[in-house]
Structures are given as structure tokens and as C-alpha cells.
Amino acid sequence: MSDVQTLQQGRSDGAALAIELRGISKSFGPVQANKDISIQVAKGTIHGIIGENGAGKSTLMSILYGFYKADAGEIFVGGQKTAIPDSQAAIAAGIGMVFQHFKLVENFTVLENVILGAEEGGLLKPSLGKARKLLGQLAKDYEMDVDPDAVIEDLSVGLHQRVEILKALYRQADILILDEPTGVLTPSEADHLFRILKGLRDQGKTIILITHKLREIMDITDTVSVMRRGEMTATVKTRDTSPEQLAELMVGRKVLLRVDKVPATPGKTVLEVENLRVRDAQGVERLKGVSLDIRAGEVLGIAGVAGNGQSELLEVLGGYATGDGVVRLNGQAIDLSGRYSDGRSRRASGIAHVPEDRQREGLIMDYHAWENTGFGYHHDPAYSSGIFMNNRALKQDTIDKMERFDVRPPNPNLQAKSFSGGNQQKIVVAREIERNPDLLLIGQPTRGVDIGAIEFIHKQIVALRDAGKAVLLVSVELDEIMALSDRIAVMFDGQIMGERLPSETNETELGLLMAGVQQGAA
Amino acid sequence: MPKWVDILLIPLINLALALFVSGLVVAYIGENPFEAVAILVKGAVGSPYGWGYTLYYTTNFIFTGLAVAVAFHARLFNIGGEGQAGLGGLGVALVLLALPWPHWSIALLAAMVGAMAFGAFWAAIPAYLLAKRGSHIVITTIMFNFIASALLVYLLVNVIKVPGSMSPETARFGVSLPNANDVLPWVGFPRSTPLNVTFVVALLACVAVWVLIWRTRLGYEIRAYGHSEPAALYAGISPVRIIMVTMLISGGLSGLMAINAVMGEAERLVLDPVQGAGFVGIAVALMGRSHPVGVFLAALLFGMLYQGGAELEFERPAITREMIVVIQALVILFTGALDNMVRSPVERFFVNLNKRAA
Numbered sequence: 001m002s003d004v005q006t007l008q009q010g011r012s013d014g015a016a017l018a019i020e021l022r023g024i025s026k027s028f029g030p031v032q033a034n035k036d037i038s039i040q041v042a043k044g045t046i047h048g049i050i051g052e053n054g055a056g057k058s059t060l061m062s063i064l065y066g067f068y069k070a071d072a073g074e075i076f077v078g079g080q081k082t083a084i085p086d087s088q089a090a091i092a093a094g095i096g097m098v099f100q101h102f103k104l105v106e107n108f109t110v111l112e113n114v115i116l117g118a119e120e121g122g123l124l125k126p127s128l129g130k131a132r133k134l135l136g137q138l139a140k141d142y143e144m145d146v147d148p149d150a151v152i153e154d155l156s157v158g159l160h161q162r163v164e165i166l167k168a169l170y171r172q173a174d175i176l177i178l179d180e181p182t183g184v185l186t187p188s189e190a191d192h193l194f195r196i197l198k199g200l201r202d203q204g205k206t207i208i209l210i211t212h213k214l215r216e217i218m219d220i221t222d223t224v225s226v227m228r229r230g231e232m233t234a235t236v237k238t239r240d241t242s243p244e245q246l247a248e249l250m251v252g253r254k255v256l257l258r259v260d261k262v263p264a265t266p267g268k269t270v271l272e273v274e275n276l277r278v279r280d281a282q283g284v285e286r287l288k289g290v291s292l293d294i295r296a297g298e299v300l301g302i303a304g305v306a307g308n309g310q311s312e313l314l315e316v317l318g319g320y321a322t323g324d325g326v327v328r329l330n331g332q333a334i335d336l337s338g339r340y341s342d343g344r345s346r347r348a349s350g351i352a353h354v355p356e357d358r359q360r361e362g363l364i365m366d367y368h369a370w371e372n373t374g375f376g377y378h379h380d381p382a383y384s385s386g387i388f389m390n391n392r393a394l395k396q397d398t399i400d401k402m403e404r405f406d407v408r409p410p411n412p413n414l415q416a417k418s419f420s421g422g423n424q425q426k427i428v429v430a431r432e433i434e435r436n437p438d439l440l441l442i443g444q445p446t447r448g449v450d451i452g453a454i455e456f457i458h459k460q461i462v463a464l465r466d467a468g469k470a471v472l473l474v475s476v477e478l479d480e481i482m483a484l485s486d487r488i489a490v491m492f493d494g495q496i497m498g499e500r501l502p503s504e505t506n507e508t509e510l511g512l513l514m515a516g517v518q519q520g521a522a
Numbered sequence: 523m524p525k526w527v528d529i530l531l532i533p534l535i536n537l538a539l540a541l542f543v544s545g546l547v548v549a550y551i552g553e554n555p556f557e558a559v560a561i562l563v564k565g566a567v568g569s570p571y572g573w574g575y576t577l578y579y580t581t582n583f584i585f586t587g588l589a590v591a592v593a594f595h596a597r598l599f600n601i602g603g604e605g606q607a608g609l610g611g612l613g614v615a616l617v618l619l620a621l622p623w624p625h626w627s628i629a630l631l632a633a634m635v636g637a638m639a640f641g642a643f644w645a646a647i648p649a650y651l652l653a654k655r656g657s658h659i660v661i662t663t664i665m666f667n668f669i670a671s672a673l674l675v676y677l678l679v680n681v682i683k684v685p686g687s688m689s690p691e692t693a694r695f696g697v698s699l700p701n702a703n704d705v706l707p708w709v710g711f712p713r714s715t716p717l718n719v720t721f722v723v724a725l726l727a728c729v730a731v732w733v734l735i736w737r738t739r740l741g742y743e744i745r746a747y748g749h750s751e752p753a754a755l756y757a758g759i760s761p762v763r764i765i766m767v768t769m770l771i772s773g774g775l776s777g778l779m780a781i782n783a784v785m786g787e788a789e790r791l792v793l794d795p796v797q798g799a800g801f802v803g804i805a806v807a808l809m810g811r812s813h814p815v816g817v818f819l820a821a822l823l824f825g826m827l828y829q830g831g832a833e834l835e836f837e838r839p840a841i842t843r844e845m846i847v848v849i850q851a852l853v854i855l856f857t858g859a860l861d862n863m864v865r866s867p868v869e870r871f872f873v874n875l876n877k878r879a880a
Contacts (some may be wrong), residue, residue, distance in 0.1 A: 320755040343758025353756070361756040364749045375746070376757035378739055387738045 017079060018043040018175050018206035019064070019095075024073035026059055034058040035230045037073070040177075041223075046197060046207045048217040048238070051142035052250055052450040053421055057210045060227070065097045066090045077175075084406050095478065096168025102160045106153040110146055110163050111135070114170050121454030131170060138169060142199040143192070157305075158189035158254060165196070176200065177208045182216060186305050187511030194220045214243040215479070226250055251451045261462045264486040267296035271317075271439050276325035276336075278312045285311040287323065288494040294439070294470040299461065301485025301502075302474045304514055309494035310474045311356055312445045317472070318353040319346035330438060343376055352432035356423075356443030362428040363416040370398040370412040373431055378393045405430040406456065422453030429457055432462055440464055443474040458484060478507055492516040527872060528720030529816060530533070533809060533857060535864050537823070540856035544781070544849040547722055553840055565833025566826035574715030576685030578787065579799075580818075581717075583777035584724040586803025587821050588731050591737035591812035593772040595735055596764055597748040602648060602663025603776040604800025605670030606641040607729070610777025611784040612674065613640030615682065615791035617633040618695040629697040633785050634723070634778060641777020642770040643672060653762040659769075678793055699786045718786035727775065728814040735814075743769050776800060802850075820857075827853065 026034040033056045041047045062068045066084040075091045075491040114129045139145045182190040225235040226249040271294045278287040294300045315321035324339035335341045355361040374383040398412035405426045446454040490497045490513035497513040545555035566576045586603040593600035617636035623629035648662035678690040702717040735741040747754040747764040810816025831846035
């Protein structure tokens with residue numbers, strides 16, 4: 001650790017500081033989100049802040065942007081001590097923020113969104129003209145092309161983000177904070193974003209990048225600060241560190257970043273899907289004729305940017321959306337829209353499902369852990385007899401599962417909402433995997449899950465595959481798809497764009513498919 | 523925050539605030555608020571006579587309170603208890619007038635079936651409209667209160683009235699339920715006390731609802747649906763089935779209220795047999811946090827307010843019927859609608875307390 005300290009020292013003596021935080025603390029009720037955090041961000045650098053979910057990254061940035069007031073500590077901007085009571089003050093101090101969830105008016109044009117809140121005078125025309133000129137300039141300087149007269153709702157997510165950055169630049173931000181900017185982007189969109197950020201840095205802007213993805217940190221940051229449980233554990237120069245070291249700093253112990261697995265030995269076909277079509281409540285077709293099959297002892301990964309039909313695929317296979325087409329499990333056709341199209345029938349036929357959103361679907365957040373253990377399987381004779389629930393059996397089973405899956409704290413009488421994301425996910429995964437299903441549907445298995453639990457959940461998925469079960473994995477994390485899948489299918493706009501073997505493809509090719517570019521056309 | 527704070531302290535603070543504001547109102551019209559409270563409490567629980575009426579009202583409010591509470595667990599806001607109980611009264615009357623019942627116990631069981639069937643039927647239509655058509659249950663249940671009221675008037679005036687009689691009511695039933703004087707002669711309830719064995723049925727209903735919600739698979743599914751509809755769908759719980767079944771149970775419980783009022787007290791079906799108990803049930807369920815024990819305690823409180831209020835009105839003519847309604851409304855306001863006003867500061871207080879202790 002001593003060399004880390006010297007690095008930190010060396011840097012702060014050199015370049016001028018854009019931002020310095022000293023001794024920032026913030027607690028929410030009994031939870032201490034930030035403990036005595038000090039950080040120095042040099043001017044004209046890209047500074048990454050990495051940490052697991054709940055490590056306190058977003059809280060820290062919200063304090064810097066004036067959303068929260070720190071309980072203690074001082075903020076210096078450009079060497080001046082600055083009070084930031086609200087976001088207006090942050091903007092005045094030259095700080096711009098691009099949120100994870102964009103804050104744009106959907107039915108306004110790009111120009112209107114850019115000037116919103118920064119209009120000069122009662123008439124819009126002068127501001128609009130100024131913004132139009134600036135946008136033209138920025139497009140030239142940083143490849144930030146965007147049609148100023150396009151309406152936001154017609155633009156892609158990647159462009160929404162570009163508009164957010166433009167908004168900050170229009171307000172003359174010198175310091176740009178981006179919170180998990182690549183979560184909604186395809187790999188090529190992310191690359192483009194990084195080019196823009198590097199260009200901005202070279203012009204002297206300072207960029208703070210919040211992320212939990214190690215690869216992004218390694219790719220574009222100059223300096224990286226690691227947070228763990230509300231504390232700043234280290235600040236290091238990126239070129240002097242490695243992903244393994246950062247992971248260790250984040251988690252506090254050595255972490256296996258790769259998934260150890262033997263090659264798959266696929267058996268007979270378990271799931272066959274032919275020409276599956278699904279419409280949503282508005283009548284829009286979300287799945288446009290999907291066909292795929294999965295064999296026993298095999299993980300099929302579905303890659304794709306969120307919102308391209310993966311959720312609908314899981315929902316219809318899991319029994320709570322209706323669809324047209326043919327789905328066969330072990331050769332038996334499954335009812336897709338009739339009387340037996342529900343979660344209970346699916347479970348009875350041997351399909352288990354870890355849904356994409358555990359808080360909305362997989363768990364009842366107000367139920368105790370033991371009540372959640374039987375959720376979906378509450379008709380099982382082990383959990384209920386006659387009209388009564390067998391609460392004692394449920395509690396015992398929960399205690400056993402908590403031990404096998406290392407759920408912490410191992411207390412079945414806590415409500416689901418009092419567990420961390422990773423432990424909530426373990427409760428769901430334990431419930432579904434221990435049914436020993438023929439087919440496991442698993443969506444975003446590690447979203448909002450800490451690294452330690454990711455490792456564990458990945459192992460469980462591989463173990464299920466090795467036990468000769470079929471797994472359908474949906475994830476927006478390409479790394480996860482690459483690491484776990486035996487075959488990869490890429491979805492775009494409700495269709496399968498193509499199938500690849502992980503050993504014979506790379507992220508560039510998958511990224512093109514995810515963006516809807518067919519091979520040959522690229 | 524400890525559990526006793528949630529279920530005991532906060533309702534008590536709410537109640538104290540309601541009484542305080544009521545006291546201001548009473549003082550404003552020139553009466554002594556302390557005297558008023560003393561008369562109210564004495565009138566409600568100061569004599570076997572008072573107890574007889576208090577517990578009679580309590581019985582009504584337990585049924586309608588439980589009805590609202592069960593629906594709350596599925597996040598359904600059934601405010602149609604008034605109409606469902608009225609229809610329950612019709613069911614009771616039809617059953618009891620259909621046959622010469624040999625014994626009150628058989629008659630009671632048959633009347634309960636009639637009351638529940640008619641109450642459930644009246645809840646089933648709004649439930650179906652919600653489950654299949656998405657009609658808002660608050661709107662439909664309240665509309666059905668008006669329809670029930672009009673239907674009862676029509677039937678009592680034109681169809682089931684005693685021929686030749688001037689009053690819109692059915693003939694007297696041939697059976698009557700044992701009242702508190704018959705069962706517990708040594709307590710000293712007056713011969714005419716309205717309190718009857720239905721009170722025991724109400725207590726059993728509390729137990730049954732507790733078992734239903736926290737011990738049966740159906741209750742597990744009802745609560746799951748109430749907490750999260752997407753999660754219920756994921757688990758294979760049919761929303762249509764939960765909405766229908768929950769509302770049938772809720773309507774059935776409302777209907778049972780008529781056993782007390784129609785069979786136990788009036789012994790015939792008269793106009794407006796429910797007298798607002800369906801609406802009081804909403805306040806009772808809110809204050810009782812949809813838990814049967816809470817519902818019982820809240821029903822007891824409202825029973826006291828009803829009976830004590832009537833005595834107060836009698837003793838102090840300056841405090842009119844409308845004033846009593848104002849006091850009851852204040853209790854509902856503070857315990858139901860303004861609950862969070864007290865809850866958040868109390869929660870903060872206990873969080874700070876814990877922090878200091880830690």
C-alpha cells in the first residue's frame with residue numbers, strides 16, 4: 001500500500017487540482033454512506049471512481065452536485081473553497097453531471113433540451129441561435145454529431161447521452177461527472193463515448209467517471225480511486241495498476257475474475273423455440289419470430305442491448321406473457337397463451353426462472369426471507385398441505401439454503417428488503433437452482449450484485465450446466481455472456497441476429513450484431 | 523423502530539391528538555371538554571347498559587372492518603361495505619322468512635350463509651369489472667352502495683313489505699338470537715340490550731381472518747399480490763382469481779354484519795339496516811392496520827364513540843348529533859389520513875435514539 005500512497009503524494013504536488021474533497025462524511029439514518037472521504041482530482045484528467053454497488057460512489061457525486069448536503073467536510077473547486085447547496089451552485093462552479101437515468105424532455109427537440117433552464121431572457125430565439133452555433137462547433141471538435149432539430153423520443157439512447165453531455169457543455173462545465181455512462185450503450189457506442197471523453201480531456205476539461213466496470217477504468221482513465229463500504233480505499237495511477245489489483249481493493253480480498261469451467265458436453269435438446277412472436281399491451285410486436293434451441297448441459301447466452309426483446313423472451317418462457325409460436329420442452333409442446341400458460345404450469349414442467357428484476361418480480365420485498373423461499377413453489381407439498389402453508393418447513397428450508405448459498409446475514413426472519421442486492425439475488429438463485437430444473441431461465445444474474453457474489457452465482461450456473469441441465473442466460477453485460485456461454489445468440493429488435501461460439505467471436509463482432517448490423521453488411 | 527410503537531403508541535398519539543382537537547371544538551361552543559369526555563366514557567362503558575350498546579356497535583364494526591382489511595391485503599380498496607352489508611341484510615331476511623326455523627342455532631347458520639352469499643354477490647360484480655375490464659374498484663364499489671340502497675328501498679316498498687302495512691319493512695322473523703341478558707343474566711344487561719351472540723361470531727371471524735391471511739396458502743397469495751402484481755404474475759398467481767376470491771371474502775364479511783343488525787337487533791329488515799357501519803369499517807381497518815387484533819381494538823373504540831356520543835348528545839343538548847359526527851370524523855382524520863404526520867417524527871425519534879445507544 002505504501003507505493004500507492006507515494007503515488008498519491010507525487011501527483012498532488014504536480015498538476016493543478018480541479019476538485020478537492022476533504023473529509024466528506026454523509027449518513028442516511030443508521031447507514032454511513034460516506035466516511036471521511038478525501039480525494040484530489042487533477043485538472044485535465046479522466047478520473048475514475050470505482051466501487052461495488054452501495055460503496056457510496058453515487059452519494060459522493062450527489063454531494064458534489066448539490067443534491068445532498070454532507071454532514072462534514074469541505075469542497076474545493078479550482079483551489080477555492082466552495083459551498084454547493086444545490087445544483088445551481090454546482091453549475092455556477094463549472095460542474096456538469098450526466099446521470100445514469102437521463103433527464104430529458106421526450107417531446108422537445110435537442111436544441112430545446114440543451115437550453116432548458118439556461119434560457120437567456122424571455123424570448124427563446126437568441127438562446128436557440130447560440131446553442132445551434134455551439135452544437136455545430138462541438139460536432140466539429142469532438143465527433144458529437146447530433147441533429148439539433150431532432151425530437152428526443154426519435155433518437156437512440158446513445159444520442160440521448162450525447163445530448164446530456166452537450167447540455168453540460170452548454171452550461172460551460174469544466175468538470176463533467178458521468179454516472180455509469182455505458183450501462184445502456186452498445187460496445188461501439190461506448191467506444192465512441194470514450195473517444196469524445198478523451199477529446200474533451202485533451203481540451204483541458206476534467207472528467208470524473210463513475211463505474212463498476214474494471215475494463216472501462218483500464219481503458220480510459222488516467223487516475224482511479226477505489227471505494228469500499230463508504231470509504232476511499234486507494235487512489236492510484238491507472239497505468240500502475242491491474243484489474244486484479246483493483247478488484248481486490250474493491251472487494252477487500254482476492255477475486256477470481258474469470259469463470260473456471262470445462263468444455264460443455266451437450267446432450268439431447270431440452271428447449272426448442274420456433275418462430276416465437278410476442279406483442280406487448282400496446283400491440284407492438286416485441287419478439288418478431290425468434291427461433292432457438294438449447295441442449296442439456298449447455299448455456300445459451302443471449303446478448304443484446306436492453307430493450308431488444310430479451311425481457312419478453314424470458315417472460316413468455318416463464319409463463320407470464322402470452323405469445324404465438326411453438327415452444328417445446330423435452331419434446332412436449334408448451335401452452336403459450338391458453339389456460340396453462342402461467343408460472344405455476346411452467347414450474348411444474350421443469351422450468352425455473354431467475355427474473356431480470358429481483359425487486360419487482362423475483363422477491364416480495366416486504367416478505368420475510370422464509371416466505372420468499374417458497375415463492376412460486378407455494379403449492380409444493382413440502383411447503384403447504386391442504387389449504388395451509390407449512391411455515392415451519394419453509395423456515396427450516398430457508399436456513400438450509402442460506403447456509404449452502406452463504407446468504408448473509410443468515411436470518412430467515414428478515415424481510416427481503418433488508419438484504420443487500422447480492423444476498424437478495426442469492427436467495428432467488430438458491431430457490432430456483434435447488435429445484436433442479438431441466439431448464440433454467442436466468443436474466444441479468446449479477447445486476448447490482450457485488451463482485452464476491454458474482455463469483456459465487458457464476459459458479460452455481462456452471463455447476464447446474466455440468467449437472468446436465470439447460471441454461472438460458474440473458475445479460476446486457478457482454479463480459480458475463482462471453483465468460484459463461486457455450487453458445488451466444490445476439491438479439492436486436494426482437495430478432496436473433498446470429499449465433500456465435502465464444503471461442504470464434506469477439507466483442508467487436510458481437511457489438512456490430514447488437515447494433516443490428518448483419519454480417520457482410522458491416 | 524420497535525413493533526409496539528407501530529401498533530400501539532402511534533395510534534394512541536393519533537387518538538390523543540384527535541381528542542385534543544375535539545376538545546377545542548367543544549370548548550368553542552361553550553361546553554367543558556373534560557366534562558364532555560367524562561360523559562362520553564361513562565356513557566360508553568360506565569354501566570352494563572352502556573356496554574351492551576358499545577359492544578353491539580363494536581360487533582358491526584368488526585365485520586365491516588375485517589371486510590376492508592382483507593381487501594387491503596390484496597391492495598383492493600373496497601369501500602362498498604355499506605351496500606354489501608345491506609344486501610347481506612336482504613339475504614338474512616329472505617332465508618329467515620322462507621322457512622319456520624325450529625331453533626335459533628340452525629337459523630343462525632342458515633342466515634349466515636344467506637348474508638355471506640348476498641354480500642359476496644354484491645362485491646363480485648365490481649370485482650369482475652376490475653379483473654376483466656379494469657374498472658376502478660373504488661368507483662364501482664361506491665356506486666354499488668347507491669344501487670344497493672335504491673334496490674332495498676324498492677324491494678321494501680313494493681315487494682317484501684307486509685301486505686297492508688304502512689311501513690317499509692318485512693314481517694318479524696320467527697326466531698330471535700339469544701341476547702346478552704339471556705346468556706349472561708348475572709351481569710345485569712337490560713332485557714332489551716341489542717348485544718347478542720353475533721358478538722361471538724365476530725370474535726371467531728377475527729380469528730378466521732388471522733388464519734386466512736397468515737396461515738393459509740390463499741392468504742400468502744393475497745398478500746403477495748397486494749405487495750407486487752408483477753411478482754405475483756411471475757410466481758404464477760392469477761390476478762383475476764385473487765381479485766375475485768378476495769372480494770368475495772370481503773363482501774361475505776360485510777354481509778355478516780347484517781346478522782347482528784337485522785337478525786340480532788331489528789329482527790326484521792328495515793330501511794337502511796347498515797346505518798353507516800360500512801363506512802366506519804374503512805376507518806376501523808385503517809386504524810387497525812388491517813390486522814384482526816387491531817381491527818377489534820379499533821372497532822371497540824368506534825363502538826365507544828358511537829354509544830358514548832349518543833349519551834353525550836342526550837346529556838348536553840348544546841353538543842348536537844352533528845358535533846358527535848365531527849368528533850368521529852376527527853378520529854378518522856387523525857388515525858387514518860394524517861397518520862404519517864405523527865409517524866415520521868416518531869420514526870425519526872427512534873432512529874436517533876438507536877444511534878445514540880449504538
